[in-house]
Amino acid sequence: MNEKSKRKPNILQKSFYERSTIEVAKDLLGTILVRTIDGKQISGMIVETEAYIGIDPACHAFKGKTEANKALFGPVGHAYIYFIYGNHYCLNAVAHISQEKAGGVLIRAVEPLSGIDIMETNRGTKILKQLTNGPGKLAQAFGITKQLYGVSLMEPGPLYIMNGPDLAIHVCTASRIGISQAQEKQWRFFICDNPFVSR
DNA sequence: AATCGGATCGTCT
């Protein structure tokens, strides 16, 4: 174990996020999303993601940089959060190769691991499968709002992502959900047969 | 089980 991993045990670092957005989206499957809030911890294993690269018409960064999407153009390994449909926040991890100007991975679903009682309170339901099986739902369960906009996911703070257990993961691929552009791209990834994948 | 429409508001045109 080297000095770096001693300081930040198991937390994914810049070298993980500074790669092809699609590769990062696949590799985030099976990792652990951790939220610390009020001294308590919520965590879940990422089971569903979607890749959005800057040159892709479905990506929020496609039409250029704005105040709302600027995090997508910022340093990799940070959170890009957006508010949609008047009700919901969604979480992305900024990730792209250095030559690209923007790109991110939408975290669409996780499998609850710890802090399930807090998730139940945040979501207003005790139905386990409905706590985090969708991007808006997991944001609500984890208490993710725009106050976390742009925070680093690479250090022990309010929100970070850790390596998961070394499990054999079978990755399924599909079209992304809820977009009108570039629907043919197969850039949605999920752990096959996991019950917390949306739909 | 599957489908449908309403809620609701930040962001961009």
Next chain:
DNA sequence: GACGATCCGATTG
């Protein structure tokens, strides 16, 4: 002024 990387409850089969 319209729309959206969604969710939920109601209704129908």
